[in-house]
Amino acid sequence: HIPVVLSESGIKETVYNDFYIGEDSDVVIVAGCGIHNCGNQDSQHDGVHRFFVGKNARIRYVEKHYGEGDGSGKRILNPVTEVYQEAGSYVDMEMVQIKGVDNTHRITRAELAEGATMIVHERLMTHGEQVATSVYEVALNGEGSSTDVISRSVAKDTSEQVFEAAIVGNSVCSGHAECDAIIMDKAHVVAVPKLDARNVDAALIHEAAIGKIAGDQLIKLMSLGLTEAEAEEQIIGGFLR
Structure with missing residues (x-):
C-alpha cells in the first residue's frame, strides 16, 4: 500500500518508487493519491x-486519484509509470480518477517480452474546467506478447480529455486499445490511436467511441421516478463501474 496525501496549499513534490517483482511471485500493489487544497x-x-x-x-496494480477542497489553488497529479515485463509475466493495471483533480497528465510506458501480457483499465471523470491527458505506449517485443488497454471516461461542463494509445508490434503479437467516452455539456474529448506494426504477424486493433447519453436511457429511468439529473448519475455510475 502506497498512500500519498497532500493536505496543505502550495506543496509540490515528486516521489519515486521502483518495484522488483521476483520470478513466479504474485503481488498486489495499491497506490492512493489524494490532495486536499483549501488555499489559493x-x-x-x-x-x-x-x-x-x-x-x-x-502483479495487480491499482492507482486511485482524488482531490477536494474549496480553495482557488489547483489540485495537480502527474503520474509516470514504466513497466518492464520478462517472459510469461502478467500485469493487470487499474487507473481510477473520478473526482476533484484539476489537472493530470498520465504517462504509461511498457515493454513486453515473450509471452507477457499487460491489461489496463482506466476510469476517468472530469468536470468544471478540469483537464486530463492519458498517454499509453506499449511495445510488444516478444513473440506471443499481448496487451489490452481500455479507457472509459465521462467529460462534463467545459472539461477537456485527451486519450492517446500507441501500440508497437515488433513480433508475432496481439494488441488492442479501446476508448469509450461520454461527453456532456460543453466538454471536449479527443481520442488519438497509433498502431505501429513491424511484423507481418502483429495483430493490432483500436476502437474509439465518443457520444452523449442516449435519450431513451434517460426516458426509461425517468419513467421509473428519477429526475433527469438522477438518471444521468445512474447511467454514468454504471458506465464507469
Missing part, C-alpha cells in the same frame, strides 16, 4: 513508478 496556491504530486516484473510473475 497550487498543490501538486508527481509519482514516478517503475515495475520490473520477473519471469512468470503476476
Whole structure:
C-alpha cells in the first residue's frame, strides 16, 4: 500500500518508487493519491513508478486519484509509470480518477517480452474546467506478447480529455486499445490511436467511441421516478463501474 496525501496549499513534490517483482511471485500493489487544497496556491504530486516484473510473475496494480477542497489553488497529479515485463509475466493495471483533480497528465510506458501480457483499465471523470491527458505506449517485443488497454471516461461542463494509445508490434503479437467516452455539456474529448506494426504477424486493433447519453436511457429511468439529473448519475455510475 502506497498512500500519498497532500493536505496543505502550495506543496509540490515528486516521489519515486521502483518495484522488483521476483520470478513466479504474485503481488498486489495499491497506490492512493489524494490532495486536499483549501488555499489559493497550487498543490501538486508527481509519482514516478517503475515495475520490473520477473519471469512468470503476476502483479495487480491499482492507482486511485482524488482531490477536494474549496480553495482557488489547483489540485495537480502527474503520474509516470514504466513497466518492464520478462517472459510469461502478467500485469493487470487499474487507473481510477473520478473526482476533484484539476489537472493530470498520465504517462504509461511498457515493454513486453515473450509471452507477457499487460491489461489496463482506466476510469476517468472530469468536470468544471478540469483537464486530463492519458498517454499509453506499449511495445510488444516478444513473440506471443499481448496487451489490452481500455479507457472509459465521462467529460462534463467545459472539461477537456485527451486519450492517446500507441501500440508497437515488433513480433508475432496481439494488441488492442479501446476508448469509450461520454461527453456532456460543453466538454471536449479527443481520442488519438497509433498502431505501429513491424511484423507481418502483429495483430493490432483500436476502437474509439465518443457520444452523449442516449435519450431513451434517460426516458426509461425517468419513467421509473428519477429526475433527469438522477438518471444521468445512474447511467454514468454504471458506465464507469
